[in-house]
Amino acid sequence: MVLRYGLLLVPLLFLALFFFYPLFEILRLSLAPEGQLDLSWLGELPSFAGTLGFTIGQALLSTALTLALAVPTAYVFTRYTFPGKNLLLSLSTLAFVLPTIVVAAAFRALIGEQGLVNNALKALFHLSDAPVQLERTLAIILIVHVFYNFAVALRMIYGFWANQSPRIDEAAQVLGAHGWRLWWDVRLPMIRPALSASAALVFIFTFTSFGTVIGLGGPRFATLEVEVYQQAVNLFNLPVAAGLSLAQIGIMLLMLLLYRRLQQQPAIDLQSVQQVARRPRSRSEWLVVGAVIVLMVVLLFTPLLALVVRSFSGADGFTLRFYQELSMNRRGSVLFVPPAQAIGNSLLFALTTTALAVALGMLTAYLLARRGARWLDPVFMLPLATSAVTLGFGFIIALDEPPLNLRTSPALIPIAHTLVALPFVVRSISPALNAIGANLRDSARVLGATPLQVWRWIELPLISRAIIVGATFAFTISIGEFGASVFVARPDTPTMPVVIFRLLGQPGALNQGQATAMSVILMTVCAVSFVVIERLRTAGVGEF
Amino acid sequence: MKILGALFVVLLLIMPAAAQDDNTLTLVTHDSFNVSEDVLAAFESETGITVEILRSGDAGRMVNQSILSKSNPLGDVLFGIDNTFLSRALDNDLFLPYQSPALEGIPESFILDPEYRVTPVDYGDVCLNYDVAYFEENGLALPESLDDLTDPAYKGLLVVENPATSSPGLAFLLATIGVYGTEGDYTYLDYWADLVENDIRVDDGWETAYYGSFSGSAGSEGSYPLVVSYASSPPVEILFAETPPETAPTGAIVAPGMCFRQIEFVGILNGTDKVEQAQQFIDFMLGLEFQEDMPLQTFVFPVNPDAELPEVFVEYAQVAEEPAQVDSAEIDAHREEWIQAWTETVLR
Numbered sequence: 001m002v003l004r005y006g007l008l009l010v011p012l013l014f015l016a017l018f019f020f021y022p023l024f025e026i027l028r029l030s031l032a033p034e035g036q037l038d039l040s041w042l043g044e045l046p047s048f049a050g051t052l053g054f055t056i057g058q059a060l061l062s063t064a065l066t067l068a069l070a071v072p073t074a075y076v077f078t079r080y081t082f083p084g085k086n087l088l089l090s091l092s093t094l095a096f097v098l099p100t101i102v103v104a105a106a107f108r109a110l111i112g113e114q115g116l117v118n119n120a121l122k123a124l125f126h127l128s129d130a131p132v133q134l135e136r137t138l139a140i141i142l143i144v145h146v147f148y149n150f151a152v153a154l155r156m157i158y159g160f161w162a163n164q165s166p167r168i169d170e171a172a173q174v175l176g177a178h179g180w181r182l183w184w185d186v187r188l189p190m191i192r193p194a195l196s197a198s199a200a201l202v203f204i205f206t207f208t209s210f211g212t213v214i215g216l217g218g219p220r221f222a223t224l225e226v227e228v229y230q231q232a233v234n235l236f237n238l239p240v241a242a243g244l245s246l247a248q249i250g251i252m253l254l255m256l257l258l259y260r261r262l263q264q265q266p267a268i269d270l271q272s273v274q275q276v277a278r279r280p281r282s283r284s285e286w287l288v289v290g291a292v293i294v295l296m297v298v299l300l301f302t303p304l305l306a307l308v309v310r311s312f313s314g315a316d317g318f319t320l321r322f323y324q325e326l327s328m329n330r331r332g333s334v335l336f337v338p339p340a341q342a343i344g345n346s347l348l349f350a351l352t353t354t355a356l357a358v359a360l361g362m363l364t365a366y367l368l369a370r371r372g373a374r375w376l377d378p379v380f381m382l383p384l385a386t387s388a389v390t391l392g393f394g395f396i397i398a399l400d401e402p403p404l405n406l407r408t409s410p411a412l413i414p415i416a417h418t419l420v421a422l423p424f425v426v427r428s429i430s431p432a433l434n435a436i437g438a439n440l441r442d443s444a445r446v447l448g449a450t451p452l453q454v455w456r457w458i459e460l461p462l463i464s465r466a467i468i469v470g471a472t473f474a475f476t477i478s479i480g481e482f483g484a485s486v487f488v489a490r491p492d493t494p495t496m497p498v499v500i501f502r503l504l505g506q507p508g509a510l511n512q513g514q515a516t517a518m519s520v521i522l523m524t525v526c527a528v529s530f531v532v533i534e535r536l537r538t539a540g541v542g543e544f
Numbered sequence: 545m546k547i548l549g550a551l552f553v554v555l556l557l558i559m560p561a562a563a564q565d566d567n568t569l570t571l572v573t574h575d576s577f578n579v580s581e582d583v584l585a586a587f588e589s590e591t592g593i594t595v596e597i598l599r600s601g602d603a604g605r606m607v608n609q610s611i612l613s614k615s616n617p618l619g620d621v622l623f624g625i626d627n628t629f630l631s632r633a634l635d636n637d638l639f640l641p642y643q644s645p646a647l648e649g650i651p652e653s654f655i656l657d658p659e660y661r662v663t664p665v666d667y668g669d670v671c672l673n674y675d676v677a678y679f680e681e682n683g684l685a686l687p688e689s690l691d692d693l694t695d696p697a698y699k700g701l702l703v704v705e706n707p708a709t710s711s712p713g714l715a716f717l718l719a720t721i722g723v724y725g726t727e728g729d730y731t732y733l734d735y736w737a738d739l740v741e742n743d744i745r746v747d748d749g750w751e752t753a754y755y756g757s758f759s760g761s762a763g764s765e766g767s768y769p770l771v772v773s774y775a776s777s778p779p780v781e782i783l784f785a786e787t788p789p790e791t792a793p794t795g796a797i798v799a800p801g802m803c804f805r806q807i808e809f810v811g812i813l814n815g816t817d818k819v820e821q822a823q824q825f826i827d828f829m830l831g832l833e834f835q836e837d838m839p840l841q842t843f844v845f846p847v848n849p850d851a852e853l854p855e856v857f858v859e860y861a862q863v864a865e866e867p868a869q870v871d872s873a874e875i876d877a878h879r880e881e882w883i884q885a886w887t888e889t890v891l892r
Contacts, residue, residue, distance in 0.1 A: 029612070101751060101752075104752070104756070105755065105756065108756055108765060109765060112756075112765060113766075113767060114765045114766070114767060115765070214706075214709060214748035214749075215748055215749075215752055218746065218747070218748070219706040219708075219709070219746045219747070219748055219891055220891055226709075229709075230708050230709065232608070233601075233602070233604045233605050233608060234604055234708060234709075234714075234879070234883070235879065235880045235883075236604075236608050236611075236632060237880065314786050315762065315786050315787065319786075321786065329581075331580065331840055331841060332580045332581050332582060333578045333579065333580055333581065333841050334578060334579050334580070334581050334584060334597065335576075335577075335578040335841075389605075392609075393608070393609065393612055396609045396612050396613050396618075397612050397613065400613065400616050401616075407613075407618070408598055408618060490598065490599045490600065491596075491598060492596075492597055492599070501575070502575070502576070504751050504755070505575070505576055505750075505751065506780060506784065506843070507754060507761060507773070507777045507780045507781045507784065508761070508762070508780055508781050508782075508783060508784020508785060509761070509762035509784065509785055509786050510784040510785065510786060511784050512755055512761075512764075513786070
């Protein structure tokens with residue numbers, strides 16, 4: 001008993017130590033430097049109202065768009081089998097690993113003024129001006145946000161849907177529900193937990209968007225996150241930066257409370273029966289499946305493909321030069337990183353993060369499943385909503401004494417990645433866990449199963465798919481160094497994204513080509529890892 | 545799950561804790577610091593000091609976190625603070641004074657702190673780069689002053705970086721402030737209003753501007769033939785070309801008043817117990833070996849006039865003739881105000 005409660009407290013302890021403590025310290029230093037609360041910065045906040053409006057507006061739009069595309073896709077994935085389905089699903093997460101600076105370049109190569117699409121259209125219709133003018137518009141910000149978050153929504157919704165019995169759907173159809181009524185009254189309510197969970201994540205993600213907004217939207221667009229960065233880094237105006245961070249956290253808390261009201265208990269118990277996916281039969285079914293495949297290919301894979309093509313294209317056509325150069329230290333410099341070392345570091349951090357996040361995430365999901373602990377739910381989302389710069393400064397001042405002298409330790413890297421990954425793992429596991437019927441557990445107990453046996457033989461198999469989804473995201477977040485800006489002081493443990501940033505910081509075609517090549521390697525390492533993770537599931541708990 | 549758990553424990557065990565022995569000197573620096581392995585190794589074997597490099601983001605973030613941690617510094621010596629952030633660091637007592645004997649012979653103009661709390665190491669000029677082919681094909685003369693850029697002949701040709709998010713962007717803003725001033729009939733803001741009138745493009749950072757909007761770089765896909773970059777970018781463009789071109793694809797415009805000079809400094813962090821080792825390191829940074837190594841590693845110019853420049857620099861790099869001047873203390877006092885006024889004028 002004590003052990004069980006003790007275990008459930010571990011995630012809280014982790015959060016307290018690595019999130020609330022640093023956050024509190026930096027807020028205290030910023031807002032009450034002399035020990036007295038100084039509120040003069042409050043007067044400056046109203047000037048950020050416009051930024052706030054834009055931040056919320058674009059996040060809502062991005063979330064709505066992402067869900068509007070992901071729900072039908074998830075439905076098709078649940079209902080039908082088709083060639084390449086698993087591959088498509090795995091690869092969809094690839095978008096998530098690329099640094100925004102690389103994605104911005106890929107989109108520019110595709111639909112920029114001089115991009116592939118515009119050049120083709122110009123040649124085709126003999127136009128003098130580029131017909132697709134998306135650069136520096138809200139539209140391109142939204143497109144890239146959907147590009148990044150589509151897989152989040154798809155995987156969470158599909159993971160949930162696939163574990164539901166198809167009987168209710170069939171019954172509803174027999175009873176005469178068709179068209180939008182079938183969707184509105186039956187299907188959407190059935191997946192509401194996954195729907196709201198993924199909506200919350202996508203919202204938070206786009207709410208704190210940084211690189212996409214300034215890199216592709218241009219300087220006219222700014223989110224609160226961008227303002228915090230400018231205030232904290234360029235102007236060193238810590239009180240205003242802290243005030244804006246608090247505003248960010250406050251708004252997120254409000255949103256999360258709203259979300260908790262929306263999220264109710266699922267109507268249906270999760271059974272171990274799975275949706276029976278079948279091959280599409282009629283022409284219209286094939287059409288629907290085809291449409292989804294085309295959507296995913298166009299939205300997710302053409303930008304990635306553009307990167308792959310570029311990494312092999314030199315001035316005189318096909319070349320392997322960029323890949324070869326990656327492992328050459330021509331100038332004998334200390335900044336050089338052999339690709340194998342970068343890959344190794346990335347994998348080491350990503351595996352540690354995955355292990356840590358899955359272990360903590362599972363404990364958190366159990367903690368949140370307890371009646372008295374539900375209110376804690378938004379607390380675990382907060383790290384995702386907190387400005388990376390603010391938290392990074394917090395690490396510097398809070399974690400500077402033994403036994404927690406971690407500010408320059410490599411161990412801080414997976415810890416910080418875990419803070420970001422944890423909400424994903426929790427969001428993935430919680431809906432599945434809460435949907436397990438109490439009668440299932442009770443029956444097992446009546447039949448003499450110990451709590452550990454119930455977990456191992458009943459619950460774990462039922463949530464294994466959700467765990468895999470969470471693990472995939474944890475891995476991806478870490479290997480893509482999502483929120484890399486947290487690390488203010490970094491010992492020399494360069495990862496793949498770090499190498500990409502270093503290369504892009506210098507002029508010259510070789511540097512740019514190598515950065516593209518490294519991005520492709522990053523995607524490849526990730527794709528291979530997804531396959532391995534998927535194998536782990538089938539080899540481990542999944543076949544029950 | 546067990547596998548993952550065991551893996552995690554193993555990983556935690558093999559992760560090296562930040563090792564601190566008596567003769568390790570921790571150098572806090574920005575992400576783009578670089579040096580040849582053998583040059584650094586020579587210093588280490590000569591002195592017996594091991595140099596550990598701690599990278600802390602861009603220059604601004606590095607300075608801020610050093611200020612935040614000044615009661616318990618992250619390292620022993622800090623390199624890479626420039627004149628735009630200098631007074632913020634000095635006001636916060638970040639450094640211990642040290643007058644290196646190696647400063648002899650370094651031009652006075654680089655020594656911005658008379659108390660020697662920081663030592664100049666290198667400099668770089670932020671200047672316009674141009675697409676050589678574009679100007680040749682269109683028979684267009686190069687702009688010779690900031691004034692020229694408001695000429696309709698250069699309409700829609702220039703891309704600059706946002707000074708709020710980019711260091712060269714800020715440097716170029718400072719150049720305009722140095723030339724037009726903040727008071728009088730025609731201030732820097734009037735000048736920027738004219739630039740906006742002339743359809744300049746503003747990007748968030750150097751990477752986006754140089755690779756995304758500028759047309760001159762071999763790898764870029766933009767259509768703007770003028771970009772705010774560094775005077776040393778053209779030789780680097782050649783150094784990292786796929787095949788060395790016969791003529792340089794880009795050039796720098798270094799006419800009087802068109803550039804801003806960034807000087808990088810090194811200082812001993814207040815609170816270190818390795819003052820002596822830190823002093824040795826500073827002497828080393830001013831020495832010929834390090835000074836001659838810098839141009840090809842970090843694409844900056846050495847402050848030591850005796851240092852010989854590499855061939856590609858001699859041939860393709862230029863030095864600003866009369867860079868615009870803005871006092872370092874002024875910069876820190878007005879940075880916010882200037883950037884905000886700029887934002888109001890250019891972006892709103």
